[in-house]
Amino acid sequence: TKIQVGVLAGVETLWESRETSRGQDQDELIELLVREVNAARAARPDAVAVGLGIPATINQERGEAVSAVNLPMLNLPVRDVVSERVGLPVFLDNDGNVAAYAEYLYGAARDRPTMVMLTIGTGIGGGLILGGEIFRGATGAGAELGHVVIQVDGPPCQGNCPNHGCVESLASGTALGREGHAAAESAPDSALGKVLAEGKEVDGLAVTEAALAGDETAIGVFDLIGSRLGVACSSFANIFEPEVIVIGGGVIAAGDLLLDPARKEVRERALRPMNETPIAAATLGNDAGMIGAAALARTELLKAG
Template sequence: MRPLTIGVDVGGTNLLAAVVDESGQVIDQLRSPTPSSAPALEQALERTVTELSSRHDVAAVGLAVAGFVSRDRTVVRFAPHLPWREAPVARRMSERFGLPVFLEHDANAAIWGEYRFGAASGGENVVLIAIGTGIGAALLVDGRMYRGSSGVAPELGHLPVVPDGRPCACGKRGCWERYCSGTALADTAIEMLAADPSQSTVLSREASADPGSITGRRVTAAAQDGDPLAAAVLADFSRWLGLGLAMVADLFDPDLIVIAGGVAGSAPLFLDDAREVYAQSLTGDGHRQLARVRGTQLGEEAAIIGAAEVAREALASGR
């Protein structure tokens, strides 16, 4: 039997850690808030991994990080929502845990989890689009991870789609994720209300009482309840997702695209419409094969399962 490993999704808000077996099954897990300083974060990771390893015989740890990871997967170069900058995280945490530690970008970890055990199983050229606060992405070419020359590819969420459009945290304007993300759902709702303040819907009344109540999660919930403003926001989101999928397909010509991330849980509200826009917008429509577009099978556990499998495979190969 291959050994048990721990996968940790090191997010900007929460740490989600799990013991994962060779078949990709989560057998134990812990969740805790993500501290804001590097020392506190590393202490929290140590506590979490120590607790799990005291309950199970684990051989290695994989850390899925929302940020730039060096090509050799030992250093976190930059993470916008984490305190690490040019930090040798693999070495530091290995010393704390007393176990081998392997880093991976969170979207790469998610696509590897889906490839080995979920929605991307059987795919060869696969793109994963992780839609949450922003857009993360990962790419498999002939079943192998594509990282780019410095280890940070592909940053699809920051491809500009609207010249001089909405400002983005990356410093540019009009990025795809500013129109197709959980944050974008809220921004679009606010813009639609500003354009027509006379709208009278549950969502518009909530916004009038408390503008801060409009979040991506609230918009999708209102759409499920039949709110017409929320439905219009989801229609706009679907269009941007479909246009983006066509762009992704023109760039990479994948056989499969997997939609993951926090917003993917609401896929029944938008994915069919997005597929239609995608099919209509693809260059050479009617003269090429459409990539299959699937929702995630592993959900929020994709990154931890993938990180644990990365660690298991690296350990087996002696890397």
């Protein structure tokens, strides 16, 4: 689990620290988080609130994670525990939500108050901004966009998701690596095939590097992944009629090799005028979550008066 802590004024980072936790249990992870926040406070005593974005389904009323694939914080009142330990108000949300909020305020969806964001990594996170507000559903657990089914007989999803054929299982970074490995086996003379022959791992990064270098096999993998992504985006376009769909995460390094197939699917599958919904690359990179969490804390603090 990567932990990124910063003190921010808008998009300006006044202080920052990055840590990686490996194998920690719940108590150890909280200790690491509190230690990093306290270090931020020591460096910038003018910090007035804490925003937390975590990869989990959040119950907003209780301020706790109720479902998570890779986070040992289930049913722990994270918001209140951290607030008590650091002596500041804490505002908790899903990491996809805060990344979307950042892109809406400062990034690819600036001045577009109705937007959808997908963050593609090991899985697929998502966030919805509707009318300039984060949409969370009835209890705060909504907008799990990565678990929209695009192939009912597809591969099983990850973690505690009971579905098959979720867009996460078919178009995530994990899926990119899986399809890349299969393509490498089928095309031993390709750049990907040579990576495999050398005993190296054919993961998402290897597929991206090969595609950007012009390897047709790797480009074909991105065409497949992008098309699957576009099927999901077509549904999001029809349901929400967003002003833009923003795609972020590590695989966005492939740029239009990923986005063009997705755009094609939206043009062909979505109803008019939603089939004209633009799909844009995120612009805030790995800082989106940190920026959005800080912005959320500021917004909620102002609301509270």
